[in-house]
Amino acid sequence: MSVIGxxxxxxxxxxxxxxxxxxxxxxxxEECVGIGVSSIFIVAIVSTFIxxxxxxxxxxxxxxxxxxxxxVALIVRDMEILELAPTITCIVLxxxxxxxIASELxxxxxxxxxxxxxxxxxxxxxxxxxxxxxAAMLTFPMLVIFSAFLGIMGGYLxxxxxxxxxxxxxxxxxxxxxxxxxxxxxxxxxxxFGFLIASISSFKGFFTSGGALEVGRASTQAVTNSCIxxxxxxxxxxxxxx
Amino acid sequence: xxxxxxxxxxxxGKAVLKGISAxxxxxxxxxxxxxxxxxxxxxxxxxxxxxxxxxxxVLYNGRNFYNCDKETQQSIRREMGVLFQGGALFDSKTVEExxxxxxxxxxxxxxxEKRERVAFCLQRVGxxxxxxxxxxxxxxxxxxxxxxxxxxxxxPAYLFCDEPNSGLDPLxxxxxxxxxxxxxxxxxxxxxxxxxxxxxxxEIGQNIMFLYQGDKLWEGINSEITKTTVPELKEFLFSNKxxxxxQE
Numbered sequence: 348m349s350v351i352g353x354x355x356x357x358x359x360x361x362x363x364x365x366x367x368x369x370x371x372x373x374x375x376x377e378e379c380v381g382i383g384v385s386s387i388f389i390v391a392i393v394s395t396f397i398x399x400x401x402x403x404x405x406x407x408x409x410x411x412x413x414x415x416x417x418x419v420a421l422i423v424r425d426m427e428i429l430e431l432a433p434t435i436t437c438i439v440l441x442x443x444x445x446x447x448i449a450s451e452l453x454x455x456x457x458x459x460x461x462x463x464x465x466x467x468x469x470x471x472x473x474x475x476x477x478x479x480x481x482a483a484m485l486t487f488p489m490l491v492i493f494s495a496f497l498g499i500m501g502g503y504l505x506x507x508x509x510x511x512x513x514x515x516x517x518x519x520x521x522x523x524x525x526x527x528x529x530x531x532x533x534x535x536x537x538x539x540f541g542f543l544i545a546s547i548s549s550f551k552g553f554f555t556s557g558g559a560l561e562v563g564r565a566s567t568q569a570v571t572n573s574c575i576x577x578x579x580x581x582x583x584x585x586x587x588x589x
Numbered sequence: 590x591x592x593x594x595x596x597x598x599x600x601x602g603k604a605v606l607k608g609i610s611a612x613x614x615x616x617x618x619x620x621x622x623x624x625x626x627x628x629x630x631x632x633x634x635x636x637x638x639x640x641x642x643x644x645x646x647v648l649y650n651g652r653n654f655y656n657c658d659k660e661t662q663q664s665i666r667r668e669m670g671v672l673f674q675g676g677a678l679f680d681s682k683t684v685e686e687x688x689x690x691x692x693x694x695x696x697x698x699x700x701x702e703k704r705e706r707v708a709f710c711l712q713r714v715g716x717x718x719x720x721x722x723x724x725x726x727x728x729x730x731x732x733x734x735x736x737x738x739x740x741x742x743x744x745p746a747y748l749f750c751d752e753p754n755s756g757l758d759p760l761x762x763x764x765x766x767x768x769x770x771x772x773x774x775x776x777x778x779x780x781x782x783x784x785x786x787x788x789x790x791x792e793i794g795q796n797i798m799f800l801y802q803g804d805k806l807w808e809g810i811n812s813e814i815t816k817t818t819v820p821e822l823k824e825f826l827f828s829n830k831x832x833x834x835x836q837e
Contacts, residue, residue, distance in 0.1 A: 364659075366694055457678040466637050467691055468666035 354550050360472040361480065374478035375485075382444050383486025385492070389537040394437050397431055397503030399424060406511040417429035419512050420520025423502040428529045430496035433536035434581050437487065439542065441573035445548040448479055449569035451553030453562035461553070480542060487541035488534045488580065495533060532588050537582050542574045559571075590615055591747060596626075596635055596645035604630050606665050607803040615746075616777040618770055618793045622785055628749060632800070635783070637671055637749055638662070646738070649747065667695060670740030670778075674752040678724040679738075684709070685720040688738045693744065698789045710738040714768060720724075723817035730761035734768070738746035741772060748773065748780040754789060762786060766793045769810060787826065790814065799825070 363373065406419045452475065455461050464471040499521060506512040512520075548569035553567045591613040598606040605628045621629050634640035636647050638654060647654040649665045657665075676689045688710055692703045710718045714734040719727055727735070733753055740748055750769060754762035769795040775778040782789065790797060791811055799807040801821045803829040807814075817823055 370694065454680075458675055458680075459673040460679055462639055463671065463673060463677040465639060466666060466669060466671045467695065468663045469694055475679075 350428055353554075354402045354547075357472065357550050357553065358546060362363075362479045363470050364471055365470055365477070369519065370474070371478060374474070375481055378482035381447075382482045383490060386440060386486075386490060388442060389420060389443060390436055390490050390494050391497055394432065394497040395438065395501035395504075397435060398427060398498030398503075399499070399505035401426055401431065401500045402502030402506045403509065403511065412419045415516075416512050417516040417520035420502065420504065420517040421523050422520045422571070424499055424525075425529070427495045427498040427502075428533045431535050432498055433491045433540070434577065436491050436494040436536055437540035438575055439492070440487065441540075441544045441548075441577060442487060442570050444483065445544050445569045445573045447546060447565045448548040449552035449566040450562055451564045452476075453555035456553065456555045457558060457562060472549075472553060476546070476553065479549055480545040482542035483545035484538055485541075487537035491533060491537040505557055506531055517553075532584075535588065536581065536584055539584065540577050543580060547573050547576060590647040590650060591634075591636065591781070593636065594640045594646050594648070596632065596647070598631055598635060598640065598642050605803050606635070608645070609651065609800070609803075609805050610645075611798055611805065611808065613779050613781055613797065614630060615779045616774060617763070617795040618773050618780045619796045619798070620782050620784055620790060620794040621798050621800060622786065622790060622794075622825070627800045628803045629800055632753055632783070633749055635782050637669060638666065653707075657669075667743060668746040670743065670745035670748045672733065672736045672740050672748070672753055674751045674755055676724070676729075676736040678732055678735055679711075680724055683720065684722050684724070684735050686725065690740050691739065691743050697717070699819055706742060707738075708731065710742045713741070713772070714738045730765065732759050733757065733765055736763075737772070741776070745778060748778045750780065750781055750782045750784075752785070754784065754786050759788070762788060763792070771773060790826075801825075 401423050402419060404421045405418075409416075409419055409422075418563075452461075455475070461475070464474060489508050503517050503521075504518055509516050551565045551569040551572065552562075555561050592611075597604065598611045609628075609632060621632060624631050631640060635642045635645075636654075641655065649668070651783060652665060652689055654662060654663055654665055660675050678684075679690065682690065686706055689703055689707045694697055696703075699705070700767050707716065707720075711720055714737050716731060716734055716738065719735075719770060724732060724735070729780060737753075748769070753765050754771060757765065766789050769782065771781060772778065782793075786792070794811040794814075797809060797811060797814055798805055799808075799819070799822050807819045807822045811818075814822070815826065817826070
């Protein structure tokens, strides 16, 4: 309980007296590149293959003659939009971005760089962490939209190239019974998950003490705690919004 | 002038500082010496506001650091320059950007004014040629000098140095000591140095305070220190075989 209390106090310090707006703008842009742009490659690879595998496995399990083959594409689309793109992508990002944030801040803490900021009279948590949290909340939804598109494209490529579904059936299936609200739901998730991943990882890194061993431990805890919080938030969001 | 009164600090019930009081004069290098684990760094952290003492106060020219409004505390912080043990340079910034950082964050100077000030500080520590290099590309001694340049870029009234020559070869240590002393006298800064380097004690220690297990056991000037009768200080000073032989 004391850790949770400390986490909320830490979140409060992010919005304490900060620095010049131009400083935050520059830091936000740097973090958007570090968190968002540098994650495009891994998101693209993971999403394309998950979409491809979803298509093949769904087709393999749908052998009933009364179910039209275009249903494969419909299932791939809804799986991608509702769960795979937002949740799996964010779990992958928790590993990549979360460990990066925790180890960066942990190293800054043990090498006294955070102390140096505080001695200068700079709100170190606000200066270092707030741009990371905002950047994650801004870029994760974009990455998830990109992921959903590539996942559906991966399904299309795998399905048509292996011959399990025709191009016409796939295109019909992904437009069939489309619910636009699901897109809104897909974008809300990474917004929340981005906040959780960046803030939890920053919290773990920011309060690291000791040496290299503790930085590694903080990094592992950041990823583990971020993944658990994503799964809990995923369930809560599904209950609240669907 | 910095005045500390009755500073005490304990961690998990273990007293690390036991009612330390002292005065540190302007334009002089004030040394706090003692063995490892005697509370030197904790005392420094209490003075610069990184660790809040359980008891006592720290006065900067009469302004009580722990009993003033936030704005006064911020203005005192902005009069401090701190050289950390490892330099504490920002890894993602070049040497020049590290030195310019406090100006970017805390002043409204124009780009030209900042450039001139950074160039002056780097020239003062003899590192103008390393301005574009990253901290990972420079030696330990150079990192300390960049740390000094960053500490003085805001024209501080108080300079704190935490073991400025740890991990350096004797020649570089002497150069760092001389640089700190020159800067202290040139800009009339109140400088406090934490060290256990005996060469620093003898060369630049104008006022020296000896800490032992959280207590202040001795205070004086460097010409008096070798004549001490305090057994713990004698043991500390002459732990080195060469110095012991010289004493004999």
